Amino acid sequence: MKVVPVRHTGRWIAGAVMVVIVAMLVHTLFSKVATGQTSCHTVSGVRSCHPVVNWRFSWNIVFHYFTSSEILHGLVLTIELTILAMLIGIVLGITIAIMRLSPNRLLSSTAWSYTWFFRGTPVYVQLLFWFNISAIYQSLSIGIPFLHVTFLHIDAVSLFTPFRAALIGLGLNEGAYMSEIARSGLIAVDEGQFEAASSLGMTRGQTLRLVVLPQAMRVIIPPTGNEVISMLKTTSLASAISVVEVLGAAQNIYAANYEVMPLLITASIWYLIITTVLSIGQFYLERHFARGAQRTPPPTPIARLRTDVKGIVAKFRTPRPAMTREVVA
């Protein structure tokens, strides 16, 4: 008997609507508008005039500044801030999460207070705070309180450059969020893993480092990937404390030439490019840490593409076997 596949009429209609919407979007992105000026030429004695048109989204300006040295310098700063602030955040977050789960009440309540404070105040306020810290601490010294013993003495203004203020602010704030992520990862590891490690004679530190953290990573990595992407965009707040990262660079340029929209688009495209690269990295990292958790790891996009292509080729090469069944009389 012949098998008749189900017709998905709804899917076809939804698909058609989407095609129309996408077409409109592409059209407006690449449309041109009149500038109100006319330009006239004289070609072999004939003078002709026509209105001047421009890209609605000023793509020529966008791409003129896209690889300009100011923007590229800003981009480097954005990437540096993202990586360094995340490193601070991850190390701090894991430390705080371990403190939080410690049987020592003093450690766990310190960790709780940290998270409470840094999650409870806006990161923008925290950045302004570190930027202006020299207003309350003219200098920093390390020594023993009340005894007038000082080992180290630093001038606050030279210590808290805008970049460092942004780094500290973003890193400390991220530590609070990362600690919650790390904590959920540590909790997700089965109690039996601690017991098995202890029964082999591992110390608490070894158990955490060799057994628990590697397994917690599987839970920690995906939300951390989101945190990195979110951090990439949060670094734009640093422009408010005079760090010339990519948005700051764009602002500096449009402050001079008033091409606000094209420069915002330039910055946005860069953010999109880095986000894309980060997402790809995240996929491979997740795959790496999922080892042992799944019987067969998910295929890489390239492997998936290969099997898809193979499937399509196979479909065209060999005639589809007729889905018929012998009817037994």
Place this chain on the structure above:
Amino acid sequence: MSAESAVGAVPMVEARAVCKHYAGVEVLKGVDLVVNRGEVTCLIGPSGSGKSTLLRCINHLEKHDAGELLVDGQLVGYEARDGKLYERSDKQICVERSRIGMVFQRFNLFQHLTVLDNVTIGQVKVKNVSPDAAVTRARELLARVGLDAKEKNYPSQLSGGQQQRVAIARALAMEPKLMLFDEPTSALDPELVGEVLDVMKDLARSGMTMIVVTHEMGFAREVADTVYFLDRGIIEESGDPRKVLTAPSSERLKSFLSKVL
């Protein structure tokens, strides 16, 4: 009496009136138990009677509150010196534990490590054995439990019985003087129980001192030198398995056996 025969005479485990309570609930109410070297001791009893708790006290995963618990002639968690008891440091307790193997009901293999790495990690990180020597020993042990072909697999790719045999190999890799088994076959499908019990029987024949919490009465009858019946935190009855399991004297053991068998 020579020093050697004195050591030989000291039991591997000796518990005298061991008590343990959790938040008001008395779990062990004065347990007495002696496990001689090279002997297999089976611990039976109803759920919640404190069998796991007793095992966990023996390798100091839990601290008992009262009574004396000696492993290899040494007080668990304390050192007697100059007429005083010195509490052992965390480091010393880890060393003590590394000489006592433990096998769990739910295997507890390290999920992120291959079978081979599961068996080498303790040797390398705790005993400071060189990685090459650890791998050699791990392969020997995996061959002994019949899993040499699976060394590159992850635990999630093995059957329950295979996982438990790896767990036994992992514990043996530490060269323990005592092996504790906490219901090693209770989480297994019936057809997989045999393969794990066979490994344990082989281990018993090799002269390993073992304490086995089990509901497998056939195993207890065949392999155990002594059976202890633990009920509501006290040892109700103990002795030769042929006597204890076939002609129990206490009513509680009679009714327990009638439910298990």
